Amino acid sequence: MKLFKVLAATTAVAVLLAAPAYAQTRIALVVKSLGNGFFDAANKGAQEAAAELGDVEVIYTGPTAATAEAQIEVVNSLIAQQVDAIAISANDPDALVPALQRAMQRGIKVVSFDSGVAEEGRQIHLNPSDTALIGETIIKLAADYLPEGGDVAILSAASTATNQNAWIDAAKAALPEKFPNINLVATVYGDDDSVKSTDEAKGLIAAYPDLKAIIAPTTVGVVAAAQVVTDQNLIGKINVTGLALPSEFKQFIDNGASQAVALWNPIDLGYSAVMLADQLIDGKEAAPGETFSIGRVGEVTLDDTNAAAMAVPFQFDKTNIEEFAAIY
Amino acid sequence: MTDTTATPRRLPNRLDNPFKSTVLSWEGLLVLVAVAIFILNSFASPYFLNEWSLSDMTFNFTEKALIALAMALLIISGEIDLSVAAIIALASTLMGWALQFGADTPVLVAIGVGTGIACGAFNGFLVTGLKLPSIVVTIGTMSLFRGISFIILGDQSFKGYPPSFSWFGQGYVWWVISFELVLFLVCAAVYFVLLQRTNFGRRVYAIGNNDVAAEFSGVRVARTKFVLFCLTGLMSGMAAVLLTARLGSTRPSIAEGWELEAITMVVLGGVSILGGAGTIVGVVLAALIMGLVTFGLGLLNVPGIVMSIFIGALLILVIALPILWRMWRQRTAVRSA
Numbered sequence: 001m002k003l004f005k006v007l008a009a010t011t012a013v014a015v016l017l018a019a020p021a022y023a024q025t026r027i028a029l030v031v032k033s034l035g036n037g038f039f040d041a042a043n044k045g046a047q048e049a050a051a052e053l054g055d056v057e058v059i060y061t062g063p064t065a066a067t068a069e070a071q072i073e074v075v076n077s078l079i080a081q082q083v084d085a086i087a088i089s090a091n092d093p094d095a096l097v098p099a100l101q102r103a104m105q106r107g108i109k110v111v112s113f114d115s116g117v118a119e120e121g122r123q124i125h126l127n128p129s130d131t132a133l134i135g136e137t138i139i140k141l142a143a144d145y146l147p148e149g150g151d152v153a154i155l156s157a158a159s160t161a162t163n164q165n166a167w168i169d170a171a172k173a174a175l176p177e178k179f180p181n182i183n184l185v186a187t188v189y190g191d192d193d194s195v196k197s198t199d200e201a202k203g204l205i206a207a208y209p210d211l212k213a214i215i216a217p218t219t220v221g222v223v224a225a226a227q228v229v230t231d232q233n234l235i236g237k238i239n240v241t242g243l244a245l246p247s248e249f250k251q252f253i254d255n256g257a258s259q260a261v262a263l264w265n266p267i268d269l270g271y272s273a274v275m276l277a278d279q280l281i282d283g284k285e286a287a288p289g290e291t292f293s294i295g296r297v298g299e300v301t302l303d304d305t306n307a308a309a310m311a312v313p314f315q316f317d318k319t320n321i322e323e324f325a326a327i328y
Numbered sequence: 329m330t331d332t333t334a335t336p337r338r339l340p341n342r343l344d345n346p347f348k349s350t351v352l353s354w355e356g357l358l359v360l361v362a363v364a365i366f367i368l369n370s371f372a373s374p375y376f377l378n379e380w381s382l383s384d385m386t387f388n389f390t391e392k393a394l395i396a397l398a399m400a401l402l403i404i405s406g407e408i409d410l411s412v413a414a415i416i417a418l419a420s421t422l423m424g425w426a427l428q429f430g431a432d433t434p435v436l437v438a439i440g441v442g443t444g445i446a447c448g449a450f451n452g453f454l455v456t457g458l459k460l461p462s463i464v465v466t467i468g469t470m471s472l473f474r475g476i477s478f479i480i481l482g483d484q485s486f487k488g489y490p491p492s493f494s495w496f497g498q499g500y501v502w503w504v505i506s507f508e509l510v511l512f513l514v515c516a517a518v519y520f521v522l523l524q525r526t527n528f529g530r531r532v533y534a535i536g537n538n539d540v541a542a543e544f545s546g547v548r549v550a551r552t553k554f555v556l557f558c559l560t561g562l563m564s565g566m567a568a569v570l571l572t573a574r575l576g577s578t579r580p581s582i583a584e585g586w587e588l589e590a591i592t593m594v595v596l597g598g599v600s601i602l603g604g605a606g607t608i609v610g611v612v613l614a615a616l617i618m619g620l621v622t623f624g625l626g627l628l629n630v631p632g633i634v635m636s637i638f639i640g641a642l643l644i645l646v647i648a649l650p651i652l653w654r655m656w657r658q659r660t661a662v663r664s665a
Contacts, residue, residue: 064636067584079384
């Protein structure tokens, strides 16, 4: 009986405490899993956005295991907390949909970023970049250091890799108009396997003596190619570039095997996701063709599926590789 | 004429005062822990005491707890099933596959539950028919069942389940009371009666305490164990229906790691991992505690890593407390003698 009274009393007190205590706008940044440098960096950007907006609090959260079920538990707890918006990088594009639809029914704005959610489960999806921008960037990375033009070759992942093939097609489309003096002599496939990528890079160097640059739009291939160039003392003759993780690739920027590489910038991604969520909270409607400002990163326009591409891949060179290698 | 056939005197299980034994029992301890966590949650977060929050909380544990009910019986009998999460994956995959051929809700449910029973029977056959250790068998079938899912699905997913099917995982029977919660409570009652009020239940305890002695006492050990594996498969199949309906899609990675969460509930519920002891009430309370802890910490946005540490510490604490209590009592008993 006494226990019951204590329970009743504490319940009453808790109900009194339950009166909303926060007037601030709260935006939750839900990531695939915690303890991942990429998402810690996204959080850094999200906090920057919050500071810039002033009255916004960013809740950085996510499960320990990168599973959809665990992420749904996180979303459920955010619905209970009545946050104003959820910006999520989803572990599964479909499984999160029912939970996020419930969030939207209760008035919570939902933005997906990085790994998207199916269209019916979010209002906006923010891609770090898009196919055309990536294709153009990988050629530009080589062309910037070849003022007189020359031969370049592409070392890709598997010949069936959907992403890489789309980027290479976009790169080829950009070549004649934007980079007329760059001559793409070959495209080879290293299957995202270090050994095979190394062999393919050696093959390229042997087959094309005038080769000026190797472009590898894969984080495995780019490291293999840079290692081959380093081992064969070709630093200064062949420039390796492409898409690379700064932490894995720092040594090759430092030794000169590569002038610059690119990849998505997680800081800008987290920053932009919060900026988008904040505008939805302020009442802006997400619709195809609508333009949203994303602060210092610029602006994005929504496509037919309410998805947007943030920016061209972010370039890493001698000036900033140190800083980003510490992040991811 | 006086009636000479006296009714047999009921012998109590324990000779202690029933109230005292209830409070000092494992279940009594779990009730106290649950109430304490409930009160702490109410103070810690203003969002906890809300009917929808509490309703959402139940989704954190109902599916896993359904499996834990059957797993409890299996562990009491001295066996274990590590393949339960993989059974969910296979059952969900086959449901999604049938969906591609236009199967409607009753067929989907039948396939989900049927796959569960078939997988359980397969485990049961390997353990009782071929006399293989259950831990080895189910580590094998864990990879086998999920492997088949991966072969069928690869990196694809099945989706487009009909709304009448989604109701099983997202629907409410009345107000904030979800179908999942009702199903769990009904199953908990059934398992309570089965384990604690039937001959079958007594046999499960007997086998767990000493299966050789049970065999010589006329208990059909192999058949009982086979039934227990089928029951575990059945509950996994039901969990697969609920989870698939809740997610609205199937991927081969569905329910990854759930076998350990179900086993954690069983052990936290006071079931001896060596077999022979434990109750359904304890398992239900343990499921509730796990739900309260994860949801309460979630409301405070405690990172998942800290949450795992919390659950681990709780598990060790709840298991260590009675042992420490017994050691302390023995010491004081020796001193006073």
